[in-house]
Amino acid sequence: MRVLITGRHGQVSRELQRALGSEAELLVLGHEQLDLADGEAVRRQVRELRPDLLINAAAHTAVDQAESEPELAYAINATAPGILAEEASALRVPLIHYSTDYVFDGHKATPYCEDDATGPLGVYGSSKLAGEQAIRVCGGQHLILRTSWVYSLHGRNFLLTMQRLLQEREELRVVADQVGAPTWAGTIARTTVELIRRWRDGQPGAWGTYHLTGLGETSWFGFAEAIAAHLQAQGRTCARLTPIASSEYPTPAQRPANSRLDCSRLQHEWRIELPDWREALSECLSSPR
Incomplete structure (x- = not known):
């Protein structure tokens, strides 16, 4: 099986290469080999390589930077996925694409389901939503996997x-009013391999x-506490953590307050088991680089 993966050095791509390398011939195209902002180059590469499966693990993920370069964000996050979907459909092969909790506005009080109304707050979320829509329009076999806090x-x-900061500073102020689920890239890669199987x-x-x-949920502050606990268990001294509101840490792009995603549909429909975020963090920190 020949699997084309866009993105070489990204977090998910690196874990995919590790998890899938023994099961398929991987055709990994980093930015040096493929500029996703060049639509014709994307078409040409897919047509030349003729993979059995496409995985789009590349994206413009600089959330704040996207606010100042929307054209590039849309080219990579919206136009390129649509082209990949068109070419996958023409080859009659599936496309796996990764999206984000940022397609939602974060105003819902409970975890988001796949069918909930979207409402991105910034360019990054809007461009990723446009990419989802472009893939669906093509009508081919596809999986759009929304994730969070990778x-x-x-x-x-x-x-x-x-x-780094916990070991450099005496105090660290971390946002405590945004809630979601930290997701290890290894969890995403392993789940992707199970879906492929x-x-x-x-x-x-x-x-x-x-x-x-x-699985589970926490705040950015709670995530920082868990990271500090692992460092302290190794005998390292850590900064004092102080919870703050989002308003005390302004950024160019607004973040959703609720990034929780309900994963029960994937678990039921594809018979997938997902780890608790704390278990995944422990495994990540004990895994080789």
Whole structure:
């Protein structure tokens, strides 16, 4: 099985390469090999490589930066996924695409289901929602997997930032009124491999949009507390953590207050087991880089 993965150095792509490498011939295209903002290059690569499965693990994920470069964000997050879906449909192969909790406005009091009304608050969320819509319009076999608060031992993410700042500062002020589920990139990759196996073995669930996060919930402050606890268990001294409101930490892009996603549809339809976010964090921190 030939699997085309867009993105080489991103958190999810790196974990996908690790999890899927023994089961498929991976055709991994980083930015050096494929500029997703170049639509014709995207078409040309897919037509030349003719994969059996496409996984779009690349995206413009700089949430605040997207506010100042919306054209680039839409080219990568909206136009490119639509082109990938068109080419996958023409080849009659599936497309797996990753989306985000930022397609919602965060005003709901309970976890979001897949069919809830969307309402992104900024360019990043709007561009990712447009990408979802472009994929659905094509009508081919696809999985859109919405996730949240992704972290790993690579790249730029909350985990690595907190590990550094907790050991550099005496006090660390962290937002406590945004709630969601931290999701290890390894969880996303392993779940993706399970979905591929179900499809490959002729026992897939329904194609469509699903939520995929760690189970349970916490705030950014609670996530920071869990990271600090792991450092302290290793005998390291950590900064004093202070909870603050979002209004005390203004950013160019507004974040949803509620990023909780209900993952029960994926668990039931595709018979997937997801780990609690704390268990996944522990495994991540004990895994090799």
